[in-house]
Amino acid sequence: xxxxxxxxxxxxxxxxxxxxxxxxxxxxxxxxxxxxxxxxxxxxxxxxxxxxxxxxxxxxxxxxxxxxxxxxxxxxxxxxxxxxxxxxxxxxxxxxxxxxxxxxxxxxxxxxxxxxxxxxxxxxxxxxxxxxxxxxxxxxxxxxxxxxxxxxxxxxxxxxxxxxxxxxxxxxxxxxxxxxxxxxxxxxxxxxxx
Amino acid sequence: xxxxxxxxxxxxxxxxxxxxxxxxxxxxxxxxxxxxxxxxxxxxxxxxxxxxxxxxxxxxxxxxxxxxxxxxxxxxxxxxxxxxxxxxxxxxxxxxxxxxxxxxxxxxxxxxxxxxxxxxxxxxxxxxxxxxxxxxxxxxxxxxxxxxxxxxxxxxxxxxxxxxxxxxxxxxxxxxxxxxxxxxxxxxxxxxxxxxxxxxxxxxxxxxxxxxxxxxxxxxxxxxxxxxxxxxxxxxxxxxxxxxxxxxxxxx
Numbered sequence: 001x002x003x004x005x006x007x008x009x010x011x012x013x014x015x016x017x018x019x020x021x022x023x024x025x026x027x028x029x030x031x032x033x034x035x036x037x038x039x040x041x042x043x044x045x046x047x048x049x050x051x052x053x054x055x056x057x058x059x060x061x062x063x064x065x066x067x068x069x070x071x072x073x074x075x076x077x078x079x080x081x082x083x084x085x086x087x088x089x090x091x092x093x094x095x096x097x098x099x100x101x102x103x104x105x106x107x108x109x110x111x112x113x114x115x116x117x118x119x120x121x122x123x124x125x126x127x128x129x130x131x132x133x134x135x136x137x138x139x140x141x142x143x144x145x146x147x148x149x150x151x152x153x154x155x156x157x158x159x160x161x162x163x164x165x166x167x168x169x170x171x172x173x174x175x176x177x178x179x180x181x182x183x184x185x186x187x188x189x190x191x192x193x194x
Numbered sequence: 195x196x197x198x199x200x201x202x203x204x205x206x207x208x209x210x211x212x213x214x215x216x217x218x219x220x221x222x223x224x225x226x227x228x229x230x231x232x233x234x235x236x237x238x239x240x241x242x243x244x245x246x247x248x249x250x251x252x253x254x255x256x257x258x259x260x261x262x263x264x265x266x267x268x269x270x271x272x273x274x275x276x277x278x279x280x281x282x283x284x285x286x287x288x289x290x291x292x293x294x295x296x297x298x299x300x301x302x303x304x305x306x307x308x309x310x311x312x313x314x315x316x317x318x319x320x321x322x323x324x325x326x327x328x329x330x331x332x333x334x335x336x337x338x339x340x341x342x343x344x345x346x347x348x349x350x351x352x353x354x355x356x357x358x359x360x361x362x363x364x365x366x367x368x369x370x371x372x373x374x375x376x377x378x379x380x381x382x383x384x385x386x387x388x389x390x391x392x393x394x395x396x397x398x399x400x401x402x403x404x405x406x407x408x409x410x411x412x413x414x415x416x417x418x419x420x421x422x423x424x425x426x427x428x429x430x431x432x433x434x435x436x437x438x439x440x441x442x443x444x445x446x
Contacts, residue, residue: 011292013264013288013290014264014290014292017265017290020265021265021266021268046314046315046317046318047314047315048315106389109389109390109391109414110389111316111317111360111390112196113360113361113391113414114196114197114199114239114391114414114415115196115197115199115239115444116195116196116197117195132445134197136269136270138270139317140316154195155196174270176268177268177269177270177292178268178269179234179268179269180268182268183268
């Protein structure tokens with residue numbers, strides 16, 4: 001069973017639909033026991049960092065998430081919340097990745113909305129994905145490059161489009177909205193990670 | 195490199211796609227989900243569904259349709275038409291839409307832009323602006339273009355950005371339906387003045403119109419309905435031609 005963490009931050013239905021299109025069973029839940037028991041956990045998110053962190057703490061999901069041992073995939077705000085700090089709402093985050101999340105400088109349109117390509121991919125998460133393939137992004141904040149970066153995107157500046165540390169994976173783009181390329185990345189997460 | 199987006203628009207009435215012929219006759223054009231799937235396969239980057247259902251009772255049909263679209267479509271989509279309150283926006287987004295588009299209701303109640311943005315984020319709010327140019331300048335129109343307001347286009351566009359809009363869908367009524375090309379002057383102005391993406395709409399009749407749109411303005415996306423519906427241009431061929439002109443698009 002795939003657990004999708006429900007914490008009042010947007011697109012859980014979209015993620016569930018995408019997982020089910022790939023033929024995997026999924027539940028949307030904020031029940032700590034069901035999350036802990038899941039084979040894989042998806043931590044999605046659309047919304048604002050400080051509000052989301054407040055909700056996670058209220059439900060004590062912050063401790064649940066950081067203690068997970070199975071593969072976890074953070075998506076969009078989920079990726080940012082797995083970092084240590086976000087400039088959005090000056091928010092202390094979950095701290096899995098010792099990385100800061102910053103606001104894009106306004107030298108181009110912000111948010112970064114639309115299809116952009118991934119570069120420097122190095123993980124089983126990107127099996128069969130080409131450097132010319134595009135995925136869908138919508139965000140105003142970005143995770144800085146670090147030793148944990150497993151794919152980069154270049155918009156205004158190069159940043160972490162994906163990260164990995166131990167059992168934690170995180171992507172800034174929306175695989176659930178990225179057509180067949182996104183489906184392949186989700187399938188890779190569901191099949192290739194242990 | 196961020197790609198320029200091609201967005202087909204589907205008009206929806208009572209849960210079915212309708213195609214306008216010469217602005218008067220509405221012809222049933224089948225199941226929106228099937229048409230949407232065809233567009234996705236051809237390479238559409240996003241979809242816009244515009245509900246023109248008049249009655250409140252039929253809105254439930256729309257919610258069910260959005261749920262079906264969300265289950266079957268793997269790219270982002272926007273739903274517009276008849277969204278007059280935060281509750282309306284919530285219903286559409288909770289059913290699975292990625293963004294809502296508001297038009298007359300934003301003019302009538304600008305606070306609605308901020309309310310939706312605060313609830314779901316700026317990226318969820320597309321403000322559609324219909325405008326017509328006359329000797330007095332470019333003026334915003336509401337109620338499907340039937341009512342002129344005293345709002346100047348650029349002033350209103352700047353205001354919606356401040357209120358929290360994530361994107362602007364700009365339709366020129368002088369150009370809409372003419373198939374003579376987009377309103378390049380106003381698209382160029384707004385896309386250079388504003389800090390959020392501008393989606394150009396109205397006037398697309400052939401491939402060259404999209405080429406000039408992206409060469410002569412900083413529009414983030416081009417939207418069209420009839421030329422894609424009637425297969426005058428397929429999205430795949432359009433994108434190939436844009437790519438041949440060194441315009442960065444997502445190719446399958």
